[in-house]
Amino acid sequence: MKTFFLTIAALSLRMLAADPYETQLGVHYKVTKIPTPPGVDPQVGAVAVLADGRIATAFHHGEIGIFNPRDQSWKIFAEGLHEPLGLLEEKDGSLLVMQRPELTRLRDTDGDGVADQFDSLWAGFGMTGNYHEFAFGPARGPTGKLYVSLNLASSGASIRPEIRGDWNPAGLPRAEFYNDWKTAGPKAGRMYSRVPWRGWVMEIDPQSGLATPFASGFRSPDGIGFDAAGNLLVSDNQGDWRGTSELHVVRRDGFYGHPASLVWRKDWDGSDPLQTASQRLDSLRTPAAVWFPHNIYANSPTQPVIIPKSAAWGPYGGQTLIGEMSSPRLLRLLMEEIDGVWQGACINLAEIKTLKGGMHRLAFSGDTLWIGRTHLSWAGGEGLATFEPQGKTPFEPLDIHVTPRGFRIEFTEPLAAGASDPASWAIEHYTYAYHVTYGSPQMGKAVDVPTRVTLSKDGKSAEIELAALHPDFIYDIRMEKVVSLTGAAPLNPHLAYTVRRVPK
């Protein structure tokens, strides 16, 4: 009983002490939890906004519910699908669903509002039955082609007796996968790709269902989408060969760092890529455009979506937004191409404590962002929510560009003169290792004191000069001491820029 009353007392105290960040967030954005259909497990695998404004939502047990925001009603469109993790509407109203084993086209041919035709558009990828072989997408590219991303298997478990697709002989022999896994597992590689296209992004023709291997080197590419300029973005999770979580700008035939998938490259020599020297792998790969520093910005980034260009979203229109599983964060990506190399920063848009985490799938309907949450036994949350700007842009960094000597940071409002004091900026740089080990510590960490900070004439941007700028380092910039001309503190005062190239 004593503990019971103590708990109540603690709860009351917590409720009394209003978090200033949350209060401020509430000025700029409105968060609404949307009740999910009764009797349906509320973990959301996918969200898509339909042409008629309804919201298609895929749930963990395989239901697709369609929510009508006008009358707040749910209609179950389909049931019994296998772990749907992607949804996309087509022009004729059919719905593409990425299930674990298949990209499926769902159609309602008799007009009763329920799918009756389930066509297999693409199932030409391997499955070992390992739990980690998730399938994500599809994202529709500027030419109308579809893109899906396929997870590697995890040594957290073995393979099933029956598999789909050709078994690649490079690595631990298949027979050993059926031995005691505690002994055999560590020899398989922490994450493995022993059936086709695991760790790949595939390009699929929506008419024929023919698939072309597009890019390799992925580990757990949960987020796949396009930015406003038509670049394919894929997020990936911290782990082996991923010192921290990453965002890649993906091009045809690129290799993005996790070696397991290399066995399926036509020009691969048949050796076990997990035994390949990391220097060779390093020379083959395109490093991430954006690193998400672990435990600071994101531990498991999710789906990238484009912020609409509208009055309500103001200057953020056209930027890319991405979700995060381990904390209830939405982050903006501020990216640029320097000498043909993509790089940039991540910055919180909002940390919404009431949503707990698992910000897995995002979709815009007008100005309203729909957020579907899941966890699948990992860190996360569950349910559906909306996030709406209230038409008042907060004071905070709007964008960042690397310069030959440092950075130019643009703000949403003019800065007070004190921002030209280098002491207003707390900057440190560090990097992450590219290695087989799970994750990486921050390495080479050091503090940068700006040699000079110059404000622009309109006061809305600050030119920060540093003594030196190191490629392949993150510059983690904290701006708690920077205030606006009207005395406001930044709502989200820190960002992390991954430098790959320093412009001349």
Next chain:
Amino acid sequence: MFPTTRLPLALFALASASVAQEIPPPASVAPKRTAPPKTVTVSMRDGLRFEPARLTANPGDEIIVNLENADSTHQTHNFVLLKPGKLKETVALAMELGEKGAAQGFIPTTSDVLAHSGLIDPDKQEVLKFKLPAEPGVYPYVCTFPGHGLVMYGALYSGVKPPPIAKDANIPPTAVQSMIAGNGRRPFVQRLFMPDAGPAAIAVALSGTQNFCWDSDQCRMRYAWKGVFIDASGYWKGNGNELASLSSVPWWSAPADTFPIRFESGDAPPPQVRFIGYRIEAGIPEFYYRAGNAEIFEKITAQENEEGLALHYRILKNDAPVIYKATEPERVRWSSSKGQFGNGTLTLTSAEAADFTLTLTSLNQDVQ
């Protein structure tokens, strides 16, 4: 998303210690302790139920239960662990508390209560720790909030093997239903990882008592069983590392080798198959696939007397005779609406194959 371990911090720390060292999977890096506490998550869910409704542990285990009230209908709940066999008595005692119950969190004063949480409001969590008694048994857990205890309970199996879900009298019928794909509705189609099939399996519950597993990679039925549909709770509670489970042994299983249909002759090699999809009518799927150059529609329904299945085939775009390998293991009988049976094979002309029904009857109705 989806890191492979729930211990990223521990691994991170290790990685810091030695950057070059390869880290083996988490099981072997966890510090060795004698009997570490067992941590489980129990959620309070819409419809007055605990999820999961069953837990397993060993006598004497230290248990940490992360309780979370995820009830979107805004109900307050608690979690009360009881001595074996004391569910009904304790719920009755809690009801008797009446108005004064609120002051004690609706926990009845009895030595039958082994451990309990406080009242947990919607969206709130509480961590409850306890040590299980040394005696093996089925320890009930229940929400004693007024009116909840009659349906909102579960069972902790300590050193006792739980029975199949469908036969578990220690958990409420609603909990049983929530673990069965389709919540017990029939007919129902569920794609999931199935035992004894490829990774792209489709499980089908027909209207009465028959169920079957169809393999979309091999384009054929793999087995059929009678009774309760699949228990999917193992897969659904986590990330898919468990297969669905069946409540009974299949009364028929396909031969291990290949696709049953041949064209021209029984000695011909099996045709290449490619799954195209299915259409659901009145809840029952009709599968559609290519076999060689032919297009095949296959719809499987239950026999009216529930003694077996009827496989309705339409083999189109085909000019060749069709040979169907209806091998007869013990306990089943094949028959066909068309064609000639001989030596375990059915031979049909291409015209007959365009529309015929095979029936598969179980000869041993006791097997369930």
